[in-house]
Amino acid sequence: MIKILDFFDYAKSESLWMAHLCTGCCSLEMAATMGPRYDWERYGYLPTPTPRQADVLMITGLVSKKILPALLRTYAQMPEPKYIVALGACSFDGGPYNESLSVIKNPTEILPADVFVAGCPPKPEAIIAGLEEIKKKIKAGIPSAASQGGLWKEMEF
Amino acid sequence: MNKIRNILEDFDCEYIENYKRVWLKTKLSSKDDLLNVAQKLKIEGLSSLSTVSPTDFLEENIMEINYFFEDLDTKRNLWLKVDLPRDEKLCEIESLTPLFPSANWHEREAFSMFGVRFLNHPDLRDIIKSKDFEGVYPFRLDFDWETHEKDIVNNMNKIVSSFKKEQEENEVDLDTDSSETILNWGPTHPASGPIRLRVHCDGEDIINIDPDIGYVWRALEHLVTKKDFIGAIVSVERLCFMDNINSMVGYAMAVEEIAGVEITPFAKWMRVLLGEVARISSHFMGLGGFFNNMGLHTLAMWNMDTREFFLDFLESYSGARIATASVEPGGVRYGLDMTMFDELQKALDKFDTTIDEVEAIFVNNPTMKLRANNVGVLSADEIYKYGLSGIVARASGVKTDIRIDEPYAAYDELDLKYITQENGSAKDRFVMIFEELKHSVDIIKQAKAHIQKAVDNKEMDPTKDHLVKVPKKLPKGEAISRVEWARGEVLMHLVTQEKATSPYRLKMRAPSFNHTMMLNHLLKGQTLSDIPLIFGSLYVCQGDLDR
Numbered sequence: 001m002i003k004i005l006d007f008f009d010y011a012k013s014e015s016l017w018m019a020h021l022c023t024g025c026c027s028l029e030m031a032a033t034m035g036p037r038y039d040w041e042r043y044g045y046l047p048t049p050t051p052r053q054a055d056v057l058m059i060t061g062l063v064s065k066k067i068l069p070a071l072l073r074t075y076a077q078m079p080e081p082k083y084i085v086a087l088g089a090c091s092f093d094g095g096p097y098n099e100s101l102s103v104i105k106n107p108t109e110i111l112p113a114d115v116f117v118a119g120c121p122p123k124p125e126a127i128i129a130g131l132e133e134i135k136k137k138i139k140a141g142i143p144s145a146a147s148q149g150g151l152w153k154e155m156e157f
Numbered sequence: 158m159n160k161i162r163n164i165l166e167d168f169d170c171e172y173i174e175n176y177k178r179v180w181l182k183t184k185l186s187s188k189d190d191l192l193n194v195a196q197k198l199k200i201e202g203l204s205s206l207s208t209v210s211p212t213d214f215l216e217e218n219i220m221e222i223n224y225f226f227e228d229l230d231t232k233r234n235l236w237l238k239v240d241l242p243r244d245e246k247l248c249e250i251e252s253l254t255p256l257f258p259s260a261n262w263h264e265r266e267a268f269s270m271f272g273v274r275f276l277n278h279p280d281l282r283d284i285i286k287s288k289d290f291e292g293v294y295p296f297r298l299d300f301d302w303e304t305h306e307k308d309i310v311n312n313m314n315k316i317v318s319s320f321k322k323e324q325e326e327n328e329v330d331l332d333t334d335s336s337e338t339i340l341n342w343g344p345t346h347p348a349s350g351p352i353r354l355r356v357h358c359d360g361e362d363i364i365n366i367d368p369d370i371g372y373v374w375r376a377l378e379h380l381v382t383k384k385d386f387i388g389a390i391v392s393v394e395r396l397c398f399m400d401n402i403n404s405m406v407g408y409a410m411a412v413e414e415i416a417g418v419e420i421t422p423f424a425k426w427m428r429v430l431l432g433e434v435a436r437i438s439s440h441f442m443g444l445g446g447f448f449n450n451m452g453l454h455t456l457a458m459w460n461m462d463t464r465e466f467f468l469d470f471l472e473s474y475s476g477a478r479i480a481t482a483s484v485e486p487g488g489v490r491y492g493l494d495m496t497m498f499d500e501l502q503k504a505l506d507k508f509d510t511t512i513d514e515v516e517a518i519f520v521n522n523p524t525m526k527l528r529a530n531n532v533g534v535l536s537a538d539e540i541y542k543y544g545l546s547g548i549v550a551r552a553s554g555v556k557t558d559i560r561i562d563e564p565y566a567a568y569d570e571l572d573l574k575y576i577t578q579e580n581g582s583a584k585d586r587f588v589m590i591f592e593e594l595k596h597s598v599d600i601i602k603q604a605k606a607h608i609q610k611a612v613d614n615k616e617m618d619p620t621k622d623h624l625v626k627v628p629k630k631l632p633k634g635e636a637i638s639r640v641e642w643a644r645g646e647v648l649m650h651l652v653t654q655e656k657a658t659s660p661y662r663l664k665m666r667a668p669s670f671n672h673t674m675m676l677n678h679l680l681k682g683q684t685l686s687d688i689p690l691i692f693g694s695l696y697v698c699q700g701d702l703d704r
Contacts, residue, residue, distance in 0.1 A: 022350050024373060025398045025700065028479060031442075032468075035461030049347045066287040067351055067372045069317050070344045096391050099383050101295055101302040102287065102376045104309075120480055121398070155310070156317050 012055070012081065013138035016131065019054035020047045021074050024061025026087040026121040033124040040128055051077040056134065061121065062090035062097055063107040072157040075111060075146070083134050083144045086113035087127065089120045096120065111152050112145035158233055164197045176236060179563050180637075184238040191239055192251045199256055203228045203235055205544035206257035209264055210650050210664035211271040215298040218243045220273060222250065223650060225637070225666070229541060229550070229557045236637065245272050245294075252278035259544030262674050263666075270296035270378075285371035285703055287312075288319040296379055336360045340685075344372050348450045348689040350699045354676065361684045366677045374703040381663045386412055386631065389660055390485055396665060397700035398479050399442050400643035402428075402435035404701075405484035407640040408663070410565060411651040412486035414636040416627050423608070423622035424488030425567040430604040431474070431483060432566070432640075433597045434467050434501075437508075439643035440594045441467075443696045447587050448519060450693030451528065456519050463511055466504035473500045487627040493619040495612060498605060508598055520591050529584035533679045533691040536581060543678075544671050547645025548696060552589040553581030559641035571603055583694035590696065630656045644668045644696055667701035 022030075033040050034047065048054050051074045063071060075082070086108050089095030094105035104110070114137055117130035137144075146152070161181055165173050169186040176182040185191060207225040214221060220243045226235040241248050252275035253260045264275045265284040272294035275281055286295060289312035294300060305312070327339040336359055343353035351372035357364045377396065381389040393408040394401040406428050413420060441464040445457030468478045474497055475481035475490070483490045519525065540550045550557050556575045560568045576592045578585035611617040635652040645668025652662040672695045679691050 020347050021345050023345070025395065027350070028398050028442075032461060032465070032478075035465065036458055037462060037465045062373065062375060064287070064372060064374055065289065065312065065316060066374065067344060068313065069320065070372075074345075096395060097375045097380065100376045100380050101306065102374045123478060156314060 009139050009141060013135040015044045015046075016055045016083075016134065017053055018045060018047045019051040019057045019074055019078060020049050021051075021057065021071065022060050023063050023067050023071060024088070024090055026061035026090075029121040029124055030058065030060055030087070030127065033127045038124040038128065040131070043128060043131065045131060051075075052079065054078050055081070056083050056085055056131070059084065059086045059091045059107055059111070059113065061088040062095070063104045064102055065104060066102075068104055068107070068110070069157040071107075072111065072152050072155065075152070076157070080147075081138075081144060082146075083115075083137070084108075084111060084113040084146055085115050085117065085130055085134060087117050087119075087122055087130075089118070092116055092118075109151055110155065112148070112150040114145050160201055161198070161203070161233060161235055164201060165194070167197075168194055177563070179232050180234045180236055182236045182238075184240075188239045188241060188250050191253070192256075194237070195253050195256050198226055198235065202231060203233065204257070204541040205229060206253060206260045206263070207234075207544055207646065207648055208650075208664065208666035209253075209260055209267050210666070211267050211273050212652050212662045212664075213243065213271060213296070213298050215243070220248050220271065222267070222273065223664075224253070225648060225650075227544070229555055232562045241273065248272060249274040249276055251276050252281075254278050257544075258542055259671060259674075262670055266670075270294060272297060285374050287371065287374070288316045289313075291315075291319075295376065337364070342688060343369075349692055352673070352697075352699055352702070354688070356685070356688070358685060361686075363680050363683055363685065363688075366680050366688075368673055368676055370673065370699075371703050373699050377704045378663055378665060381660050383659065385629070385659050386627070387485055389663070390482055393663075393665070394480065394482060395700070396647075396667065396704060397439075397644075397698045399439035399698055399700075400435045401479070401481065402484055403432045403640050403642045404647055404665070405482075406432055406566060407638045407642075407647050407649045408651070409484055409486045410638040410640075411636045411649050411663075412627065412631070414638065415631050415634040415651065415653055416486070418487060418625055418627050420488045420625050421617075421622045422567070423611070423617040423619065424624070426604055426608050426611075426617075427489045427493065427623065428484060428566040429568060429571070430601060430608065431471070431481075431489065433601045433604070434470060434504075436643045437594060437597050437601075438464050438467050438471075440590050440597070443590050443643070444519075444587070444594070446696075447583075447590070447693045448525075450689035451525065456515070459511065459515060463504075463507050466507045470497065470501045470504055473497045485624075488622075488624040490624070492621065492623045493608075495609075495619060498609065501601070501605060505598065505602065512595065516591070520588060525587070526584055529582065529587060529690060529694070530580075531582050532683075532687060533583040533586075533694055534581055535675070535679070539675075539678075540581075543675060545645070545675070546668050546671070547642065548589045548593055549586060549645065549668075549672055551576060552578045552585040554579050557646075559639050559646055563639055565638070565640060567604070567607075570607075571600060573600070583690055586694045586696065630658055633657070642668060642701075644698060644701070645672070647701075665701075665704060667704060669697045669699075669702040672697050673702055 097103040171184040203226040210223040340356040353369040355367040396404040441460040445460040448456040475483040633655040648666035650664040
């Protein structure tokens with residue numbers, strides 16, 4: 001029985017689909033990661049235009065106040081199990097926009113991320129390495145961070 | 158120029174002076190004259206209003222409005238200032254939108270950020286800023302944004318509830334018997350990125366489109382005032398990542414003008430070289446985006462492949478692929494190791510081997526021509542009227558290119574030509590990006606050969622010549638600089654105060670703002686399937702749209 005469950009975790013981890021939601025500049029490097037040189041499809045990742053089929057939500061850099069409700073709604077529409085990758089400095093503490101009056105400084109306190117990828121913007125290799133971390137978490141059966149807590153549960157969106 | 162001067166002399170001006178080669182600078186004594194002056198200027202041929210930029214002088218209790226008029230044909234420009242009282246109730250002036258439709262969104266922006274009311278504006282609503290700033294003006298110097306920030310939960314609720322309310326009103330307003338509906342295209346459509354188009358349509362036919370922008374608003378113009386002159390390049394560069402270098406060049410030129418610093422020839426040539434590399438990297442994304450929006454991803458993938466080689470050069474030069482921060486006031490940040498040119502040569506070789514195939518398969522593609530010809534046509538008159546620039550303007554046959562009109566860096570020493578198309582349709586704009594791409598590679602080859610030769614002759618020292626010292630404290634002054642950006646004209650208006658360590662005000666006029674303004678005009682009466690195509694052909698980037 002344990003073996004079969006392991007197999008499901010393995011299957012889940014090897015075909016991660018991304019909800020295609022660009023909120024900031026890091027999406028440019030995400031596009032490069034899809035490109036021929038880095039080609040993330042060889043790792044089983046695929047961008048999908050609808051959140052209903054997605055396993056992973058990428059917070060691509062900055063989250064402005066105006067787009068936060070859309071981000072939360074996209075997350076809510078995704079089926080379980082779902083994971084979050086936060087790209088770049090902005091998704092951690094606002095990064096270069098830390099003093100800006102229109103940017104959410106702590107998007108991952110609202111929507112906790114499972115993996116942070118550092119950089120401004122992170123290089124494509126780093127993005128792939130971050131996604132590999134998610135694979136390890138799924139294989140180890142660790143529940144996603146956002147299902148455990150976060151401000152998003154109390155917010156209206 | 159003399160004709161414009163004659164017009165201005167009829168009115169009560171504080172001064173009229175020449176500024177740079179193609180500009181005239183003046184200040185009107187009274188705001189009541191504005192409409193009459195504008196009318197005469199329009200008849201004289203200054204038919205585009207580039208931007209409207211308020212500067213808030215808290216101590217003097219003055220709101221100074223800067224208008225930048227341009228004549229794309231004869232290359233005469235006018236910088237006109239008017240003082241308004243700063244008090245929110247009295248801060249109002251006649252709108253120029255009825256005369257110059259290009260002012261429409263720029264005046265809305267000035268209203269949203271500074272609370273300047275434009276009388277007789279056809280549609281003076283908030284733009285860009287989110288709903289929690291309703292009724293307050295975030296760029297005014299006495300706005301206390303730290304207190305505003307503390308109430309984040311309440312602010313978010315305001316944003317959410319206003320959006321929900323709008324959706325409910327949509328359903329009430331429309332006639333239930335008809336097939337009319339309001340469709341939200343966005344906030345994040347895979348074909349566009351973060352922008353929301355409120356499409357009012359009847360079945361498949363579009364009745365009108367109201368773009369709702371500001372989803373990546375970072376308040377960059379506010380952010381730079383909190384940093385020093387070097388630190389501000391981090392914000393300026395993030396105007397748009399696709400062509401970051403040219404925006405830094407524009408900002409650096411403005412700072413150098415106020416500081417009175419002349420940069421070295423080597424730095425000038427490096428600015429050309431790096432700028433064109435960034436332009437190419439942007440054009441590759443633009444070309445790919447156009448075909449993506451038509452439903453074919455192959456070109457985007459091919460372009461991404463070639464683009465990587467150009468990014469390799471930027472990485473070897475600055476250490477970063479995209480956020481290079483490699484241009485700063487005083488020159489360029491790093492010296493050049495001449496072996497880096499091998500990296501650039503690799504990119505140029507890769508470009509030469511692939512470009513013919515791209516031309517044969519995509520640019521001469523019969524399906525693309527059938528689909529995109531005669532769609533989204535912009536006439537030359539509309540280019541003048543709506544203040545469009547860059548490849549969109551040139552695709553309609555308007556000869557405007559700031560690299561030639563008002564040369565900066567080392568562009569005056571290069572062999573440049575206007576590249577234009579005739580019809581101004583979506584297809585022409587696509588072909589235009591492609592032709593520009595080839596032109597940029599040609600410029601890089603010229604610049605590379607020039608630097609190589611000068612270094613060989615010991616006229617330039619690539620390890621030492623790159624940077625001239627710019628003082629940390631700048632005198633009181635103001636400057637404007639224009640650069641030809643990948644998408645069009647970027648105009649930077651920089652104001653500093655006495656012994657300034659950081660910019661007092663920086664206005665960045667970005668081309669995508671005007672191009673997005675055209676969406677309603679172009680798409681009215683078309684069908685829903687034309688939205689991605691026309692949107693893609695306008696070559697819009699949300700980064701510089703929202704700033």
